[in-house]
Amino acid sequence: MEHDSEDLTQRVEAHDPALGLRAAGALHRLAEQVEAAATGHARRQGWSWEQIGDALGMSRQSAHTKHGK
Amino acid sequence: MFDQFTSSPFVVVVTAAREEARQRGAKRMGTEHLLLGLLHETGSASVRALGVDLEAAYAALEELDREALHAIGVDVGDLAPALSAPARTAPPLTSTAQAVLSQAVKNAKARTRDIDTVHLLHVLLDRKRPDPAAELLARLGVDRGVVRGRLQERGS
Numbered sequence: 001m002e003h004d005s006e007d008l009t010q011r012v013e014a015h016d017p018a019l020g021l022r023a024a025g026a027l028h029r030l031a032e033q034v035e036a037a038a039t040g041h042a043r044r045q046g047w048s049w050e051q052i053g054d055a056l057g058m059s060r061q062s063a064h065t066k067h068g069k
Numbered sequence: 070m071f072d073q074f075t076s077s078p079f080v081v082v083v084t085a086a087r088e089e090a091r092q093r094g095a096k097r098m099g100t101e102h103l104l105l106g107l108l109h110e111t112g113s114a115s116v117r118a119l120g121v122d123l124e125a126a127y128a129a130l131e132e133l134d135r136e137a138l139h140a141i142g143v144d145v146g147d148l149a150p151a152l153s154a155p156a157r158t159a160p161p162l163t164s165t166a167q168a169v170l171s172q173a174v175k176n177a178k179a180r181t182r183d184i185d186t187v188h189l190l191h192v193l194l195d196r197k198r199p200d201p202a203a204e205l206l207a208r209l210g211v212d213r214g215v216v217r218g219r220l221q222e223r224g225s
Contacts, residue, residue: 011141018199022137029134029153030145032094036154 039067078110079177082186083170085109087159094153097163100202101130103170104193107186115190118219121209127151129208165200169193187220 012020035056042052053063086106090098107115108123116122134150162170173189194213196203206213 008141015140016199018204019137019140022133023141023143026134026138026145026150027143028096029094030148030150032153033148 036067039063043067078113078186079173079189082106082110082189091157091159092155093151094156095160097160098166099163100166100169100193100196100200101205103166103189104202104205107190107193110186113186114220114223115186118187118190118216118223119211120216120219121211125209126205129205133204133208165196169196169202187223190216191220 012023039052039056042055048060049064049068050060052067053060056063058066083103083106086102087098089105089109090102093102095102105123105126107113108119108121108126110116111122131149131151135145138145138150169192170189173192176191177185177188193202194206194216196206198204198207
Protein backbone atom coordinates (compact mmCIF):
# COMPACT_ATOMS: atom_id res chain seq x y z
CA MET A 1 0.00 0.00 0.00
CA GLU A 2 2.81 2.34 0.93
CA HIS A 3 4.55 1.30 -2.24
CA ASP A 4 1.47 2.06 -4.33
CA SER A 5 1.04 5.56 -3.01
CA GLU A 6 4.69 6.29 -3.71
CA ASP A 7 4.17 5.08 -7.24
CA LEU A 8 1.13 7.33 -7.66
CA THR A 9 3.03 10.33 -6.33
CA GLN A 10 5.78 9.63 -8.83
CA ARG A 11 3.33 9.40 -11.71
CA VAL A 12 1.67 12.65 -10.73
CA GLU A 13 4.99 14.41 -10.29
CA ALA A 14 6.27 13.21 -13.65
CA HIS A 15 3.76 15.52 -15.34
CA ASP A 16 2.52 19.09 -15.32
CA PRO A 17 0.35 19.74 -12.23
CA ALA A 18 -2.57 20.51 -14.56
CA LEU A 19 -2.65 16.86 -15.57
CA GLY A 20 -2.93 15.48 -12.03
CA LEU A 21 -5.57 18.05 -11.10
CA ARG A 22 -7.58 17.28 -14.22
CA ALA A 23 -7.33 13.55 -13.47
CA ALA A 24 -8.74 14.17 -9.98
CA GLY A 25 -11.66 16.11 -11.48
CA ALA A 26 -12.30 13.41 -14.08
CA LEU A 27 -12.30 10.69 -11.41
CA HIS A 28 -14.73 12.72 -9.37
CA ARG A 29 -17.08 13.13 -12.36
CA LEU A 30 -16.82 9.42 -13.11
CA ALA A 31 -17.58 8.57 -9.48
CA GLU A 32 -20.71 10.71 -9.67
CA GLN A 33 -21.83 8.87 -12.80
CA VAL A 34 -21.25 5.49 -11.17
CA GLU A 35 -22.99 6.60 -7.97
CA ALA A 36 -26.09 7.81 -9.84
CA ALA A 37 -26.32 4.63 -11.94
CA ALA A 38 -25.71 2.29 -8.99
CA THR A 39 -28.22 4.11 -6.79
CA GLY A 40 -30.91 3.84 -9.49
CA HIS A 41 -30.13 0.15 -9.82
CA ALA A 42 -30.29 -0.42 -6.06
CA ARG A 43 -33.61 1.43 -5.76
CA ARG A 44 -35.14 -0.68 -8.53
CA GLN A 45 -33.88 -3.77 -6.67
CA GLY A 46 -35.74 -2.62 -3.58
CA TRP A 47 -32.90 -1.18 -1.49
CA SER A 48 -33.94 1.38 1.11
CA TRP A 49 -32.41 4.88 1.19
CA GLU A 50 -30.83 3.90 4.47
CA GLN A 51 -29.06 0.90 2.92
CA ILE A 52 -27.90 3.00 -0.03
CA GLY A 53 -26.71 5.77 2.28
CA ASP A 54 -24.76 3.25 4.35
CA ALA A 55 -23.12 1.83 1.23
CA LEU A 56 -22.17 5.29 -0.04
CA GLY A 57 -21.01 6.54 3.34
CA MET A 58 -23.69 9.18 3.66
CA SER A 59 -26.89 9.59 5.65
CA ARG A 60 -30.22 8.23 4.42
CA GLN A 61 -31.39 11.82 4.09
CA SER A 62 -28.38 12.89 2.02
CA ALA A 63 -28.69 9.91 -0.31
CA HIS A 64 -32.38 10.63 -0.82
CA THR A 65 -31.89 14.35 -1.36
CA LYS A 66 -29.12 13.73 -3.85
CA HIS A 67 -30.63 10.88 -5.84
CA GLY A 68 -34.35 10.77 -5.02
CA LYS A 69 -36.68 11.66 -7.85
CA MET B 70 -25.16 41.36 -11.64
CA PHE B 71 -26.07 40.90 -15.31
CA ASP B 72 -29.79 41.59 -14.99
CA GLN B 73 -29.73 44.70 -17.11
CA PHE B 74 -28.60 42.66 -20.10
CA THR B 75 -31.41 40.12 -20.09
CA SER B 76 -32.12 38.67 -23.54
CA SER B 77 -28.88 40.01 -25.01
CA PRO B 78 -26.73 37.44 -26.83
CA PHE B 79 -24.34 37.80 -23.94
CA VAL B 80 -26.92 36.51 -21.48
CA VAL B 81 -27.91 33.73 -23.86
CA VAL B 82 -24.28 32.60 -23.92
CA VAL B 83 -23.89 32.77 -20.14
CA THR B 84 -27.13 30.83 -19.70
CA ALA B 85 -25.90 28.16 -22.13
CA ALA B 86 -22.59 28.03 -20.24
CA ARG B 87 -24.36 27.51 -16.91
CA GLU B 88 -26.49 24.78 -18.46
CA GLU B 89 -23.36 23.09 -19.84
CA ALA B 90 -21.78 23.15 -16.39
CA ARG B 91 -24.94 21.70 -14.83
CA GLN B 92 -25.38 19.01 -17.49
CA ARG B 93 -21.76 17.97 -17.25
CA GLY B 94 -21.99 17.76 -13.47
CA ALA B 95 -19.23 20.29 -12.91
CA LYS B 96 -18.74 21.50 -9.35
CA ARG B 97 -18.18 25.02 -10.66
CA MET B 98 -18.91 26.80 -13.90
CA GLY B 99 -15.48 27.65 -15.27
CA THR B 100 -14.03 29.46 -18.26
CA GLU B 101 -14.19 26.26 -20.34
CA HIS B 102 -17.96 26.31 -19.92
CA LEU B 103 -18.06 29.92 -21.07
CA LEU B 104 -16.28 28.80 -24.21
CA LEU B 105 -18.83 26.01 -24.67
CA GLY B 106 -21.57 28.61 -24.14
CA LEU B 107 -20.10 30.74 -26.94
CA LEU B 108 -20.04 27.72 -29.23
CA HIS B 109 -23.78 27.29 -28.72
CA GLU B 110 -24.39 30.41 -30.78
CA THR B 111 -23.96 28.70 -34.11
CA GLY B 112 -23.29 31.17 -36.90
CA SER B 113 -22.34 34.01 -34.54
CA ALA B 114 -19.29 36.16 -35.23
CA SER B 115 -17.48 34.46 -32.32
CA VAL B 116 -18.07 30.94 -33.60
CA ARG B 117 -17.10 31.88 -37.15
CA ALA B 118 -13.91 33.49 -35.90
CA LEU B 119 -13.05 30.46 -33.78
CA GLY B 120 -13.65 28.04 -36.63
CA VAL B 121 -14.50 25.12 -34.34
CA ASP B 122 -17.81 23.66 -33.26
CA LEU B 123 -19.36 22.31 -30.09
CA GLU B 124 -18.81 18.68 -31.04
CA ALA B 125 -15.09 19.28 -31.49
CA ALA B 126 -14.96 20.97 -28.08
CA TYR B 127 -16.73 18.05 -26.38
CA ALA B 128 -14.32 15.63 -28.01
CA ALA B 129 -11.34 17.73 -26.94
CA LEU B 130 -12.50 17.83 -23.31
CA GLU B 131 -12.95 14.08 -23.37
CA GLU B 132 -9.48 13.64 -24.80
CA LEU B 133 -7.93 15.90 -22.14
CA ASP B 134 -9.59 13.90 -19.37
CA ARG B 135 -8.53 10.59 -20.85
CA GLU B 136 -4.95 11.72 -21.15
CA ALA B 137 -4.89 13.01 -17.59
CA LEU B 138 -6.26 9.72 -16.29
CA HIS B 139 -3.83 7.74 -18.40
CA ALA B 140 -0.95 9.77 -16.96
CA ILE B 141 -1.76 8.54 -13.45
CA GLY B 142 -2.30 5.00 -14.68
CA VAL B 143 -6.11 4.89 -14.89
CA ASP B 144 -7.80 3.40 -17.93
CA VAL B 145 -11.53 4.08 -17.99
CA GLY B 146 -12.24 2.04 -21.10
CA ASP B 147 -15.27 3.30 -22.98
CA LEU B 148 -16.67 5.33 -20.07
CA ALA B 149 -16.92 9.08 -20.62
CA PRO B 150 -14.86 10.78 -17.92
CA ALA B 151 -15.61 14.29 -19.12
CA LEU B 152 -19.26 13.85 -18.25
CA SER B 153 -20.95 13.37 -14.92
CA ALA B 154 -24.42 12.87 -13.57
CA PRO B 155 -26.21 16.19 -14.28
CA ALA B 156 -26.72 18.34 -11.20
CA ARG B 157 -30.13 19.66 -10.21
CA THR B 158 -29.12 23.27 -10.37
CA ALA B 159 -26.38 25.19 -12.13
CA PRO B 160 -23.19 25.29 -10.07
CA PRO B 161 -21.66 28.57 -8.87
CA LEU B 162 -19.01 30.30 -10.99
CA THR B 163 -15.30 29.88 -10.46
CA SER B 164 -13.71 33.15 -9.41
CA THR B 165 -11.89 33.26 -12.76
CA ALA B 166 -15.13 32.83 -14.72
CA GLN B 167 -16.59 35.67 -12.67
CA ALA B 168 -13.58 37.88 -13.43
CA VAL B 169 -13.75 37.00 -17.13
CA LEU B 170 -17.41 37.98 -17.32
CA SER B 171 -16.83 41.25 -15.47
CA GLN B 172 -13.96 42.08 -17.80
CA ALA B 173 -16.07 41.31 -20.89
CA VAL B 174 -18.86 43.57 -19.65
CA LYS B 175 -16.39 46.33 -18.84
CA ASN B 176 -14.73 46.11 -22.26
CA ALA B 177 -18.10 46.12 -23.99
CA LYS B 178 -19.14 49.26 -22.13
CA ALA B 179 -15.90 51.01 -22.96
CA ARG B 180 -16.30 50.41 -26.67
CA THR B 181 -19.98 50.26 -27.42
CA ARG B 182 -23.23 50.01 -25.59
CA ASP B 183 -23.85 46.66 -27.16
CA ILE B 184 -22.82 43.67 -25.08
CA ASP B 185 -21.63 41.44 -27.82
CA THR B 186 -20.40 37.91 -27.23
CA VAL B 187 -17.27 38.93 -29.13
CA HIS B 188 -16.11 40.82 -26.05
CA LEU B 189 -16.31 37.63 -24.08
CA LEU B 190 -14.34 35.78 -26.71
CA HIS B 191 -11.60 38.42 -26.60
CA VAL B 192 -11.22 37.98 -22.85
CA LEU B 193 -11.18 34.18 -23.17
CA LEU B 194 -8.52 34.40 -25.90
CA ASP B 195 -6.32 36.35 -23.47
CA ARG B 196 -6.43 33.58 -20.88
CA LYS B 197 -3.23 31.63 -20.41
CA ARG B 198 -2.69 28.01 -19.46
CA PRO B 199 -3.44 26.40 -17.08
CA ASP B 200 -6.73 28.26 -17.43
CA PRO B 201 -9.31 25.63 -18.51
CA ALA B 202 -10.51 27.69 -21.49
CA ALA B 203 -6.90 28.21 -22.60
CA GLU B 204 -6.26 24.46 -22.30
CA LEU B 205 -9.33 23.73 -24.38
CA LEU B 206 -8.45 26.29 -27.06
CA ALA B 207 -4.93 24.86 -27.27
CA ARG B 208 -6.26 21.33 -27.61
CA LEU B 209 -8.65 22.47 -30.35
CA GLY B 210 -5.66 23.85 -32.21
CA VAL B 211 -7.15 27.34 -32.21
CA ASP B 212 -4.61 29.96 -33.28
CA ARG B 213 -5.39 33.00 -31.14
CA GLY B 214 -3.70 35.39 -33.54
CA VAL B 215 -5.79 34.16 -36.46
CA VAL B 216 -9.00 34.42 -34.44
CA ARG B 217 -8.16 37.96 -33.29
CA GLY B 218 -7.46 38.87 -36.91
CA ARG B 219 -10.83 37.57 -38.02
CA LEU B 220 -12.56 39.51 -35.23
CA GLN B 221 -10.75 42.66 -36.25
CA GLU B 222 -11.75 42.31 -39.91
CA ARG B 223 -15.30 41.99 -38.80
CA GLY B 224 -15.03 45.09 -36.60
CA SER B 225 -13.56 47.39 -39.24
